[in-house]
Amino acid sequence: MSNVHPYVGRAHPRVDGALKVTGRAKYAAEFFADGMVYAAAVPATIAKGRIVSIDLSAAKSAPGVIDILTHENRPELPDSDEPYLNDMVAVPGSPFRALYNDRILYSGQPIALVVADTHENARHAASLVTATYEAETPTVDVAEARHEAYDTFEPRDGIPPPPPPRGDAEATFKGADIKLSESYRVAPEHHNPMELMATTVIWEGDGALTIHTKTQGVNNPKNYICAVLGLDPGKVRVTSPFVGGAFGMVLRPQYDLLVATMTAIKLERSVRLVLTRGQMYTMGWRPDTLQTVALSAKEDGELTSISHHAIQATSQFEDYQEPTVNWSGLIYDCPNVSLKYELAKIDVSTPSDMRAPGAALGVCALEIAMDELSYRLGMDPLELRLKNYAEKDQNDDKPFSSKELKAAYAQGAEQFGWKDRDSRPRSMRDGKELIGQGMATGCWEAMMQPHGGRATLSAEGKLEVACGTADIGTGTYTILAQIGADALGLDIDDVTARVGDTSLPMAPPEGGSWGAASAGNAVRVACTALKEELLKAARGLHDSPLANASLEHVSFANGKISLVSDDEKFVTFGDAVRGSGSADVTAEAMFEPDEDFAGKYASYTHSAVFAEVRVDEQLGVVRVTRIVSAIAAGKILNLATARSQILGGVVMGIGMALHEETMWDKALGRVVNANLGEYHMPAHADVQNIDVIFVEEDDKANPLGVKGLGEIGIVGAAAAIANAVFHATGKRVRDLPITIDKLL
Amino acid sequence: MPQDARSAPEPVAVTLSVNGETHSVEIPPSATLLDVLRERLHLTGSKKGCDQGQCGACTVLIDGRRVNSCLQLAVMNDGREITTIEGIGTPEHLHPLQAAFVTHDAFQCGYCTPGQICSAVGMLDEGHAHGPEEIRELMSGNLCRCGAYTNIVEAIEEVRRAREAPTLKAPTLEAAE
Numbered sequence: 001m002s003n004v005h006p007y008v009g010r011a012h013p014r015v016d017g018a019l020k021v022t023g024r025a026k027y028a029a030e031f032f033a034d035g036m037v038y039a040a041a042v043p044a045t046i047a048k049g050r051i052v053s054i055d056l057s058a059a060k061s062a063p064g065v066i067d068i069l070t071h072e073n074r075p076e077l078p079d080s081d082e083p084y085l086n087d088m089v090a091v092p093g094s095p096f097r098a099l100y101n102d103r104i105l106y107s108g109q110p111i112a113l114v115v116a117d118t119h120e121n122a123r124h125a126a127s128l129v130t131a132t133y134e135a136e137t138p139t140v141d142v143a144e145a146r147h148e149a150y151d152t153f154e155p156r157d158g159i160p161p162p163p164p165p166r167g168d169a170e171a172t173f174k175g176a177d178i179k180l181s182e183s184y185r186v187a188p189e190h191h192n193p194m195e196l197m198a199t200t201v202i203w204e205g206d207g208a209l210t211i212h213t214k215t216q217g218v219n220n221p222k223n224y225i226c227a228v229l230g231l232d233p234g235k236v237r238v239t240s241p242f243v244g245g246a247f248g249m250v251l252r253p254q255y256d257l258l259v260a261t262m263t264a265i266k267l268e269r270s271v272r273l274v275l276t277r278g279q280m281y282t283m284g285w286r287p288d289t290l291q292t293v294a295l296s297a298k299e300d301g302e303l304t305s306i307s308h309h310a311i312q313a314t315s316q317f318e319d320y321q322e323p324t325v326n327w328s329g330l331i332y333d334c335p336n337v338s339l340k341y342e343l344a345k346i347d348v349s350t351p352s353d354m355r356a357p358g359a360a361l362g363v364c365a366l367e368i369a370m371d372e373l374s375y376r377l378g379m380d381p382l383e384l385r386l387k388n389y390a391e392k393d394q395n396d397d398k399p400f401s402s403k404e405l406k407a408a409y410a411q412g413a414e415q416f417g418w419k420d421r422d423s424r425p426r427s428m429r430d431g432k433e434l435i436g437q438g439m440a441t442g443c444w445e446a447m448m449q450p451h452g453g454r455a456t457l458s459a460e461g462k463l464e465v466a467c468g469t470a471d472i473g474t475g476t477y478t479i480l481a482q483i484g485a486d487a488l489g490l491d492i493d494d495v496t497a498r499v500g501d502t503s504l505p506m507a508p509p510e511g512g513s514w515g516a517a518s519a520g521n522a523v524r525v526a527c528t529a530l531k532e533e534l535l536k537a538a539r540g541l542h543d544s545p546l547a548n549a550s551l552e553h554v555s556f557a558n559g560k561i562s563l564v565s566d567d568e569k570f571v572t573f574g575d576a577v578r579g580s581g582s583a584d585v586t587a588e589a590m591f592e593p594d595e596d597f598a599g600k601y602a603s604y605t606h607s608a609v610f611a612e613v614r615v616d617e618q619l620g621v622v623r624v625t626r627i628v629s630a631i632a633a634g635k636i637l638n639l640a641t642a643r644s645q646i647l648g649g650v651v652m653g654i655g656m657a658l659h660e661e662t663m664w665d666k667a668l669g670r671v672v673n674a675n676l677g678e679y680h681m682p683a684h685a686d687v688q689n690i691d692v693i694f695v696e697e698d699d700k701a702n703p704l705g706v707k708g709l710g711e712i713g714i715v716g717a718a719a720a721i722a723n724a725v726f727h728a729t730g731k732r733v734r735d736l737p738i739t740i741d742k743l744l
Numbered sequence: 745m746p747q748d749a750r751s752a753p754e755p756v757a758v759t760l761s762v763n764g765e766t767h768s769v770e771i772p773p774s775a776t777l778l779d780v781l782r783e784r785l786h787l788t789g790s791k792k793g794c795d796q797g798q799c800g801a802c803t804v805l806i807d808g809r810r811v812n813s814c815l816q817l818a819v820m821n822d823g824r825e826i827t828t829i830e831g832i833g834t835p836e837h838l839h840p841l842q843a844a845f846v847t848h849d850a851f852q853c854g855y856c857t858p859g860q861i862c863s864a865v866g867m868l869d870e871g872h873a874h875g876p877e878e879i880r881e882l883m884s885g886n887l888c889r890c891g892a893y894t895n896i897v898e899a900i901e902e903v904r905r906a907r908e909a910p911t912l913k914a915p916t917l918e919a920a921e
Binding site for chain 2: 245
């Protein structure tokens, strides 16, 4: 008996859960074809320079080797950037082209692709490829490149540049008595989804290709590969029904897609390419960013100026950008604000969006600075935030579509027991452990994208809802099934959701927390269109009891379309479908975000994060014992999957605060901890109690009232922990992660 | 210096017993158990997340003990009883741990999940976990980047308690709904 409406708003178990817990869910490297061959990529061993020669002789004579592709013998590739820019998430610059020429732009860049009959033979032969290089000295530390920082880049689509200054932050700061100006740095990070990067290209025989690839949206790799390799879009299908984590890493097509597809076409065979974990450290990453935050305030805590300056690393060939500093003009009410955002080029792969890009770094710096200010003022950190609460978006001079951050502060503080905190550093201890409690605010933009959806009802009363988005673990399958079940009044077991296939209606890549609002509303409008079609078919039946009814006169429930005024008058779904003359009734629709509304209102999600840490006084070991994350993010579609989204963000925030750091050898320009043993991300033992609270928030930006949850969980989490560490130890660490050496 | 490319060893005939079925395969001696399971037996439930024993996604049970299958040469397992996630339960007949993972939303992307579940099966049989703290410690070889840890521990703890007190009802598929 799960047919209890509405499904939306409840904690319904994942509809794909049974497939995932039994190992039946198929990821990109888990599709097979007769005669499939295996590829292995060979990485460059220098970070900058050019290839002089590649020696393939040993590899070519290794067992099972079928072909080896390099820049010298590869099939033709376009020599302009234009085709490679068919990437909905491209950034300004010249996109990376795998196996294009002899230039090495970063360590680990692929220089050859070995193809063999088995995985073992491909991997072995790849180890036999050697190359000689003309190497130049790389720079991989943004601090060394900061004197060449620039803000003259072409703005990235969808990333607002910092707003112009308001008031005079500099002069105000100069004249202020209570102020601070500090530098902050969060270590570069890699996404490290558990699934390895993979593409399986199935050669269908007549030039048609089915490509199974790890992606956050199948249409993007399809458009890209068709443009770059000049393929007929009608003969290319891309699928990605399950994605083993992504976090932004596969918003853009990665090189595995291009080289695997190029090889399949050349050999006219199916090809599987799975990258190694180490190779995954040679692509998108959360950029190293140097930040300075300056704050001044009156004695009562009222902020008088905020300045925030960031210099962020990018590659030599692209101007990757994220919104890092803008939050400092948005979260608090302040008349004098100056924000500056610059890039500096280093010899690395282009950074990419990683969970809450920009905000995870910028808000972290702001929120540690706010904590520092609270101690200068002798004021409770939460009180300081409330004192400067922003009632409107001062960056864009717009009211918020909704903002229940005050409720989040209140409910989070209550749940955490914030009022019992002794605010003095080092004032709370339990034996040899110092106890610290800190808090921070989080913020992320609530976005939507135009999005297609389709709904199909069979004569047996089974509903399929479908769109070309991805479920990267966010719960998309489940929320779409919930929305469909509610729309047609069906048991959710009679609803199937489909995503991750280019044969389904158009969808942008899913990311930026816009997936639920965009795909969810697309399925909602498709279901409305389906109901119109069903009613039309029902009206057309001989002696139809619904002859003159329109949509507002009828209800859809229990497998019937009934008159609201007289539920004895109805047409069953089966009769309506049969009346249509087809085996099923289907409707497609586009969801278009309300641009007028977006022009009038600013839409953001907010959080209040409270953290407790225990620090071993002698050993410096930090344990996060408790987190309360109170979220204001509009309507929650599924309390279970929504909670999991926030848990995941918080856990990644623990990693940012205490563990995660990609380290480059500055001489070699190479990541030296490119594995999951030496790049520490939180494990079971690092995660204890996390409470998630969703506060009521009524938002009108879209009919579902959804704002999105993928990012907000991480924003502020690392700052709250860093602030708790200060409270515990009296030591202010401004470069994260807070490893033991920084506390001893 | 790389070894002489042409001196690759001959394939070896191995009989693997996986989930109660016997498979005779000719494999290179260097083939890992994980790759043989995935690429030759098409048992893709065991996942490759690092291929070097650091993430636990490839965890299987060998003679009842949990093992990272990426660190096992397949040839070493001739005659041993191997259980993968496909042998733990099916969508129609979930193992209590599988049902508990669904009920507690103990996964997101699902990629680490088979390894978490196989590892939990092995861990509970080891008998050293007596509560959440020990579960966290003993499950720390299984990474989850989606951060489902608290839910995973709740799911395992529920099954552990049900096993300790058989009168408590173990989770079932019905409970998951």
